[in-house]
Each structure stands twice: as C-alpha cells, then as structure tokens.
Amino acid sequence: MATVTIQAIGVIVDFEKARQGNGSLPAYAAPYIGEILRHAGLPFDVLPPDTLIAGHITQRLLIFAHDLELNADQKSGATTFVQKGGTLIGTAGTSGLDALFGVHTDGPLHEGYLQPPHSSHPVTAGLRREIHLFGGSRVTATTGAVLAQVVPTDSAPGRDGDVDSDVVDAVVAQATGQGRTWLFAPDLITSVLHIQQGKPVLPTAPRESTGTPAGSILDPDRDGDRIEISTVDDLYYSHPGRGEDGRPHYNRRVLLTPMADVLRELLLRVIFHSFNSDGETLPILWYWPRGLASIAHMSHDTDGNRLGLGWSLYHLLHSLDVRSTWCTMPVPGYSRAFYNTLKQEGYEIALHYATGNAPLREDRRWSQMDFDWQYDTLCYEARLSHIISNKNHGLAWQGRLEFYHWCQAKGIEIEQSRGDRGFTFGTSHPWLPMEDDRPGGEFIDVLALCFLTQDLTVVCPLGFMRPLADQCHAAYGVAHFLFHPSHIEDPECERAIRETVSYARSLGMEWWTCAAINSWERARRHVAIVQREHGASANGSIYQVRSPDTLSQATLLFLLPDNEQTPSISLDGKAIPATIVQRYGHRFAQIVADLSGDHEIKLKSV
Secondary structure, rough: OOOEEEEEEEOOOOOOOOOOOOOOOOOOOEEEEHHHHHHOOOOOOEHHHHHOOOOOOOOOOEEOOOOOOHHHHHHHHHHHHHOOOOOEEEEOOOOOOOHHOOOOEEEEEEEEOOOOOOOOOOOOOOOOEEEEOOOEEEEEEEEEEEEEEEEEEOOOOOOOOOOOOEEEEEEEEEEEEEEEEEEOOHHHHHOOOOOOOOEEEEOOOOOOEEHHHHHHHOOOOOOOOOOOOHHHHHHOOOOEEOOOOOEEEOOOOOEEHHHHEEEEEEHHHHHHHHHHHHHOOOOOEOOOHHHHOOEEEEEEOOOOOOHHHHHHHHHHHHHHOOOOEEEEEEEOOHHHHHHHHHHHOEEEEEEOOOOOOOOOOOOOOOOHHHHHHHHHHHHHOOOOOOEOOOOOOOEOOOOOOHHHHHHHOOOEEOOOOOOOOEEEOOOOOOEEEEOOOOOOOOOOOEEOOOOOEEOOOOEEOOHHHHEEEHHHHHOOOOOEEOOHHOOOHHHHHHHHHHHHHHHHOOOOOOOEEEEHHHEEEEEEEEEHHHHHHHHEEEEEEEEEEEEEEEEEEEEEEEEEOOOOOOOEEEEEOOOOOEEEEEEEEEEEEEEEEEEEEEEOOOOOOE
C-alpha cells in the first residue's frame, strides 16, 4: 500500500484570471507566489479555486494568491474551512468574503505605502519603515483587528487629486469559529514581482541601451534612506568638495531597505505565526548550508582586461582567501596563464557583455547576435566549455525581460546586471523572472542576482558598506559588492576590499562565486519535503525528503511552537543533533545533513 502524503499549505491561484484593478501593473503576477514559497523552502500545493468546495480541502492553511472571483459554492467552502479550524490568508483583497475577513471593501488600491505598526505583533515585526506597494484593495476593518495601515498615493474613489490624503487598513486579522483569517489588502505578490522586474528601459537616441537602474520603479527620494557616515568612513576616491561643516558633499541617500524582501517576509511571518499559534511544526529547507544566515559575493567587471591590474587584484583576493566572479570582456589583454590561474584557483570567469564590441555590423549594437558572439569569443579565449554568469558593461539594459531570454537561449544561468545605489530592485535574494503579461505564470530559466554598489571609495563612500551588508544579513540574502580591477592599485580601494571582506566574515558570511550561488539555489529547488499522513501524532511527525541532487550540509528547519523544547530528531533511523535558532522572529529546531536521494526524518517531542 502506497504511503499517503499531505502538504499543510495550499495556494489557491486562478492562472487564467488577470489581477483586478486598473493601471500598468503586471496583469498575471499571482503565480509568482510559487516562486516566493519555493525559494523560501516551504512545502506547498498549488490548487484551483474549485478546491474550496466543502469537503475537498485537506490542507491546514490556505493562501489566496490574488483577489479571486469565487462562486457561491466556493465562498461557502472557504467559510466552512475557516469555521472548522482552518487558517485562510487573503492577499490583494477579500475575494468577495468581506465578512469572513472582518472588513468592508472600499474599492481598488493602485499604489501606496505600508506603514510601520504602532504596536508590536509577530506578523508585522519586520516593518520598520514605510514600504512601497502596488495594487490591491482599500478596506476598512469592521470586526477584524488592524495590525498595519497603508497610505495610498492615488486618490480615493470620488476624491480628486493625487495626494497622501487618507489612511486605510492594510493587514487585518480575525478569529471566526474555530479558525482564523489574515488579510493583506495590498497586493503583496504583484508588488514583489513589480519591484524586482521593474519597468521597461527605453534608451534615448543615439544610445541603444541605458543602465538598469533606469528600470527601477522605486522612488529614490521617498524610498531611499540617508546614511550617516563617521569621519573615518569618509574615504572617497573622487574627492568631493566640502561644505561649511567640513563634511564632503556626496549623495548620502541610498535605497537601504530591500522592499521586496520585506513584503516576502510578511507572508512568511504570517505562515509561521499561524502554525506556531496552533502548536504545529512546519519543515523548511533553509536558504544556505551549514546553518549560515547569509552569504557574501564579490564580482569584478574587467573593463579593458589590463593584465597587470588583474594580477594585482588576484593576489589581493588570494591573500584574503576570497573566491570571486570575474565578469570579463572578450577583448585582448588577459593572457592564457592568467585565465588558467583563475580557473585552477576556484575563481569564476563570467561574461561582461559590452554592447558593440563584436565586429558585426549587420545587426544593431544592442542585439542577441552581438551578445552571442561575445559569449562564444570569451569561451574561446579563456578555454571554457560554457559560461554560467553575466553582468553587462555599464549595466546596459533595454526593454524589460528580453535580455533574460537571450541569456536562457545561450545557456547563461544567472544574471547580475541589475542593481547599484542599494536595493534598486528591492531584493538581496536570487530570483527567477516571470512572464507576467500572459496567463499561466511562465518562468524564464535564468536566476537574477542583484548587486548593491560599485567600487566603495570610488563611486560612493566606504561608509555605505556596513549598512548595506547589515540589511542583506537581516534579510538572510546575498551581500553582492562590485569592485573593478582598474582601481585596485589605489590604497583606498584596497582598504575598501579588505574591510568589506572582514566585515562580511564578522557577520558569519562566507564568500561564494556567482556560479556557486547558482548551483546551490538550483539544487535546493529540486528538493521535495512531504509529511506522511500516518506519521503525524500528538508527540511527533514523520517527513519524507527527496533530493535528486546532492546537497552537502544542507540546513533543515522545523518550526517550534512557543515553549517547546528541542525535539529528538532522527535521519534515516540515526539520531542527529539539533540546535535552536531564530529566523523571521520564530524559533526553529535546526539540523545540518547531507541530502541525496530519499530520506526519512522523524521528530519526537521531549
């Protein structure tokens, strides 16, 4: 008899239905909730709306990925599910279930700012500044408890103007029968995807491309923060003028908050809080191995391939025991011996696509033909069978998603061109782009890895480094810093690299290449964790873990209800030590194990 397995989380998505509301926001963003939960390592099932019909629900918790159009039977099923003890999380609106969520819907929300709560709550504890949002519903709580509010930047129905003129409820909780509902009236999923993917980049003639930050939809003034920098951190290679107070003049404003990560965290926190409140555990495949909270990554754009500067940077990094990614132009300069040394010592040679470098004039300078030629040329010059990563010279970009398709067609698996001046695309995590203008949720098989800033002490003060690294660490992401070899022989640049390496290590970060990040992330996404139905009991649970790829020293977390002691955990019948860690404001039992093939994990309360 086959073992029956269940997932505790179900996600309701209508793949054919566009989001409700007007405007230029992504029409089919809702399927992106699968990318958010999959990257977070949570086990879940994607379900059609008909699952809501009474008697068909086996999950413990349901999430509406968008504002659904439900029929009477589906609404009745959702209500019965909650009244019998289930937890229902709504996003972007109530799906016609105002009373169940304890609110009254007042029309669409096009754009706004989620405000930090006035009182502490486990779900909203990660909100420490206002967060830019896009799409959703305006609601007013009736019987539900308000945990956070949003300031719309679009005028309310029947009101003229475009000002922050009213505050509406955003996060609302309500107990109904034996269960509970949680409503995120703003559209969390659309907001995450829109912030990460941005808007189309439209270069002005005669240029054929523009830097990727032009695609950011965040407001550099309102969404940015001012970094206060001590005198010792004023190092700045371009020597700006000083004001009357003696302080150097430079733009201290930077997008210091990864806003998409904050919105992801809201969704994760409400899931963890719901299971914790019910005294139930939940398995998670953590982002990083060995219990690491976050990691660091350094890339270099070679710009001209000057051999002496390349060796200088290599020797510095080798002395620091840092393996990095060299985004390399396919132009003369670097010798065969230099390329061989990089490969032999564990550094990554990536492409640094520079528009127009190819000797082809039958096509535009910004073109897939140009891109393909440069990929092939670098493979030949560096004797590479394939290239994993790319970052464009000058952060060049055109359009919105087409460049990811170029990368996918050529075998590039991870792309680094988006970033600069902090979290311009809202995240410190690797993520998959998605076609959001058509039904179905079709993903592009190229990971995106944003970077934070170029050349500390050259384009910005060294004082930007620690606040940016701290934010990546708090978000459990990747602190990605870019340093060009062309500045390496300046003492200030060398100091910046040394201090960046040292500070990241003080936070417990390891330095990985982009290829290593790509390999790990792709392997962990293949892991499946399911709970055996007959294994659940009052004092324990049994899980099956299947990993097609080998994951050495993978980190598995098990949510612990409040006051529960460290459980006894066994892997394939052998006891394995567990520690207690805090993640997203909740307690987890953590184990580290090598995963390959099928495994059985047993948890037993003590």
